[in-house]
Amino acid sequence: MTKTNKKVILTNGSLLIIEALAKAGSDAFIGYPITPANHLYYYAMQRFPFALPAQDEITTLQWMSGFSVAGKLPVTATSFPGFALMVESINMAYMMELPMVIILVQRLGPSTGTATCGAQGDILTLRGLISGGYPVPTLTISDFDDCWNLSEKAASMAIKLRTPVILLTSKEMVMTSRSFDINNLAEINSIERNHYNKEETYQPYKPLENGVPSFLPVGHSKHQVRFNASTHNELGLLQHSTKEAMANTSRLQSKIKDNLSDFAYYELDEMENADKIILSFGISSIAAREATIKLRESGIKVSLLIVKTLLPILPKYYEILEKYKHVIIAEENLDGQYSKILYGEKVPENIININSIGKMINARQIIEEVSKI
Amino acid sequence: MNNKMLNTYKLPYCKGCGHHLIARNTETAFEKLGIDPLNTILVTDIGCQGMLDRYSNTHTVHGLHGRSAALGAGISFGLSDPKKKIIIFIGDGGSTIGLQHILEAARLNLDMTVIIHNNMLYGMTGGQSSGFTPCSFNTTTIKNENQIPNYDICKLVRSLNVNYVRRIIARGDFSEELKEAIGSVGFSLVEVVELCPSYGLKLNPGMKMDKLLEESGQEEGVWRHEKESKTEYKYKYNNPSLFEQTKQIEQEFKHNLKKPFSIIMAGSAGEGVQIAATFFANASIASGLSANQKGRYPVTVGVGFSTAEIIVSPEEECKYDLGELDVIIITSIDGLKNNRKYIKEMKNGILFIDKSLELPETSAQIISHDFRQIGAKSAAIYALFYAIKHTGIITQEALTKTIKQHRIGSKIPLEKIEEELSKKD
Numbered sequence: 070m071t072k073t074n075k076k077v078i079l080t081n082g083s084l085l086i087i088e089a090l091a092k093a094g095s096d097a098f099i100g101y102p103i104t105p106a107n108h109l110y111y112y113a114m115q116r117f118p119f120a121l122p123a124q125d126e127i128t129t130l131q132w133m134s135g136f137s138v139a140g141k142l143p144v145t146a147t148s149f150p151g152f153a154l155m156v157e158s159i160n161m162a163y164m165m166e167l168p169m170v171i172i173l174v175q176r177l178g179p180s181t182g183t184a185t186c187g188a189q190g191d192i193l194t195l196r197g198l199i200s201g202g203y204p205v206p207t208l209t210i211s212d213f214d215d216c217w218n219l220s221e222k223a224a225s226m227a228i229k230l231r232t233p234v235i236l237l238t239s240k241e242m243v244m245t246s247r248s249f250d251i252n253n254l255a256e257i258n259s260i261e262r263n264h265y266n267k268e269e270t271y272q273p274y275k276p277l278e279n280g281v282p283s284f285l286p287v288g289h290s291k292h293q294v295r296f297n298a299s300t301h302n303e304l305g306l307l308q309h310s311t312k313e314a315m316a317n318t319s320r321l322q323s324k325i326k327d328n329l330s331d332f333a334y335y336e337l338d339e340m341e342n343a344d345k346i347i348l349s350f351g352i353s354s355i356a357a358r359e360a361t362i363k364l365r366e367s368g369i370k371v372s373l374l375i376v377k378t379l380l381p382i383l384p385k386y387y388e389i390l391e392k393y394k395h396v397i398i399a400e401e402n403l404d405g406q407y408s409k410i411l412y413g414e415k416v417p418e419n420i421i422n423i424n425s426i427g428k429m430i431n432a433r434q435i436i437e438e439v440s441k442i
Numbered sequence: 443m444n445n446k447m448l449n450t451y452k453l454p455y456c457k458g459c460g461h462h463l464i465a466r467n468t469e470t471a472f473e474k475l476g477i478d479p480l481n482t483i484l485v486t487d488i489g490c491q492g493m494l495d496r497y498s499n500t501h502t503v504h505g506l507h508g509r510s511a512a513l514g515a516g517i518s519f520g521l522s523d524p525k526k527k528i529i530i531f532i533g534d535g536g537s538t539i540g541l542q543h544i545l546e547a548a549r550l551n552l553d554m555t556v557i558i559h560n561n562m563l564y565g566m567t568g569g570q571s572s573g574f575t576p577c578s579f580n581t582t583t584i585k586n587e588n589q590i591p592n593y594d595i596c597k598l599v600r601s602l603n604v605n606y607v608r609r610i611i612a613r614g615d616f617s618e619e620l621k622e623a624i625g626s627v628g629f630s631l632v633e634v635v636e637l638c639p640s641y642g643l644k645l646n647p648g649m650k651m652d653k654l655l656e657e658s659g660q661e662e663g664v665w666r667h668e669k670e671s672k673t674e675y676k677y678k679y680n681n682p683s684l685f686e687q688t689k690q691i692e693q694e695f696k697h698n699l700k701k702p703f704s705i706i707m708a709g710s711a712g713e714g715v716q717i718a719a720t721f722f723a724n725a726s727i728a729s730g731l732s733a734n735q736k737g738r739y740p741v742t743v744g745v746g747f748s749t750a751e752i753i754v755s756p757e758e759e760c761k762y763d764l765g766e767l768d769v770i771i772i773t774s775i776d777g778l779k780n781n782r783k784y785i786k787e788m789k790n791g792i793l794f795i796d797k798s799l800e801l802p803e804t805s806a807q808i809i810s811h812d813f814r815q816i817g818a819k820s821a822a823i824y825a826l827f828y829a830i831k832h833t834g835i836i837t838q839e840a841l842t843k844t845i846k847q848h849r850i851g852s853k854i855p856l857e858k859i860e861e862e863l864s865k866k867d
């Protein structure tokens with residue numbers, strides 16, 4: 070047999086995500102059992118420097134916030150029923166500007182729905198997560214390489230933008246095992262954290278040039294550090310709705326949007342003279358990729374956009390999509406959540422939604438729809 | 443930095459509010475202990491006590507209603523530094539909302555001090571009853587008719603054997619008591635019973651606190667654990683990579699495939715379907731194929747059906763979608779019921795089915811055999827060997843070696859399986 074420089078293992082997305090996050094310098098995993106995020110919990114208990122079971126989802130997010138306040142990078146993994154309970158605390162962490170990574174493994178809803186069935190049904194929830202409509206950076210995983218690469222990006226984004234980041238995936242991605250060559254994986258190094266190191270009084274919410282305030286953990290021996298979940302000024306002191314406080318609050322959006330180009334992840338495979346483009350993300354990317362290849366084989370010209378920086382929407386996506394006469398959006402939910410975010414409730418006629426609940430979208434579905442155009 | 447805990451003489455509370463006393467006595471306790479405010483993290487809850495941040499020279503963290511004990515717990519884990527004092531200021535309202543968080547921090551014996559400002563009602567929101575409102579105490583929501591007893595937080599926390607629990611009525615100087623609590627190791631809690639003049643006093647004129655406590659079966663007091671201790675929580679930054687515990691699969695066998703091959707294996711829970719599928723995927727990879735494997739089972743994994751879907755492929759990147767099936771292996775009635783649709787739709791493949799089962803409707807070739815003869819637990823793996831031998835997609839040797847190398851490989855009756863397989867020849 071020929072020897073290759075491959076290193077093939079049979080693995081799943083959960084293992085890759087946890088290994089990547091640990092390598093990126095995550096300090097703590099707060100877990101609790103919920104299907105289909107259990108593998109992530111299981112691996113993190115072995116791999117993370119600190120891993121603990123919390124009593125429930127509110128506690129999970131509160132403990133994580135405590136770790137983050139203390140200068141650590143915490144991670145958790147959940148699915149909608151748990152995520153729903155975390156929402157108020159995610160708002161808190163967002164307002165306090167706390168780095169953390171929340172892995173959301175989507176499953177079929179509403180409510181407890183079907184725990185062992187995948188879905189992409191939480192996109193609208195994520196879009197409206199923060200009271201006031203502020204964006205929470207959300208990266209979504211389309212294959213095993215993303216499990217590795219985007220996990221590191223999520224950790225890096227959380228630290229650099231001082232914010233909770235959602236790493237969005239689905240049951241099939243984290244529970245399916247595949248042969249995978251780990252020799253091709255990019256090296257991941259522990260992300261450096263640049264804490265405030267000046268003599269002048271530290272102001273916890275005073276933005277640097279990029280709109281992100283520098284960080285110091287509580288317990289610092291020279292500077293007083295404040296974190297505040299209520300409306301506050303640059304000092305972290307509670308205020309009603311003063312000009313200063315409103316400037317601080319609206320900065321929560323601008324710091325993310327203004328720096329988004331540093332975290333613009335997508336895959337664009339354009340075909341010359343194509344007037345159709347398939348847009349997909351997450352687990353449905355698998356079908357979208359396969360459909361694109363087959364459509365091209367049958368002589369149909371079609372381009373492909375796999376979105377990875379899901380929220381907030383990259384302005385670049387509109388630039389790309391506007392070039393095409395037909396946009397086909399494939400997502401595993403009732404009637405196109407990302408499509409609604411992109412185009413509103415009344416979808417223009419040239420937009421074709423391909424959706425599915427309780428079952429992954431398959432390439433055949435996409436091929437059929439595209440062939441009809 | 444000012445060495446005092448507070449930066450003002452004028453605190454933001456109503457005149458006569460017990461919160462004044464708690465803040466001042468905490469400050470004095472700090473002085474007595476000689477604690478630098480910058481070695482302290484004050485976590486405040488929502489409610490009137492939560493307005494103290496601005497007036498504190500400590501680090502301050504102001505979070506959500508009821509969650510400060512959990513937030514403080516996270517800080518305690520996160521800092522993991524005995525030199526840093528973590529103080530939680532929370533009201534009786536917040537303690538009602540987050541009761542479980544307090545109990546959890548106590549159960550974990552985290553190094554922190556919870557100071558409950560118990561004025562027996564929600565002050566900031568208008569004097570509503572809380573879980574700490576005693577029977578005879580009037581609030582704006584329940585007057586002269588309250589029959590529901592209050593939580594005895596000291597009793598609840600004491601049941602967790604923490605180092606220090608105390609209940610005091612707020613009057614005069616109780617800095618010595620707070621000093622003891624803050625200075626103690628591990629989890630400590632002080633419930634300070636006080637009055638909110640704006641609601642409590644108005645609605646309960648002439649009320650005596652001692653009497654109120656007595657009537658509700660509570661008392662002032664201190665409860666120490668005989669042996670002070672705290673639980674150590676440590677970071678381990680040198681855990682081995684998960685890749686180290688995942689076996690690298692060397693290619694050492696040959697396969698016989700020109701295109702992707704899709705298999706469903708199905709039987710009952712506990713009969714080794716999933717592990718057989720894993721063996722097959724591993725053996726296929728060792729034969730130079732790529733593989734994709736996923737399981738289907740009910741939420742209660744120990745009963746009912748267990749189905750595995752496996753695709754193996756000579757292409758570098760294995761496809762995800764089963765597409766047309768090449769083989770279905772059914773070893774029990776549970777597996778049959780769960781896969782009738784696939785069996786019916788299968789056109790050109792082979793169905794391997796246990797002899798005990800009625801033959802389902804299908805246009806596939808059917809091979810019926812006694813797969814359960816070696817025992818129910820070996821049905822799936824035996825059927826797999828049987829199917830591999832019949833189809834020749836990979837070698838029997840590849841599968842045998844994979845099993846032998848696996849940690850539970852010794853539990854598989856390989857000899858018996860081989861014996862049965864050779865009988866067929």
Ligand code: SF4
Nearest residue numbers: 456459490565638639
């Ligand atoms: S409302 Fe009551 S608890 Fe709040 S500050 Fe005034 S007296 Fe104190």
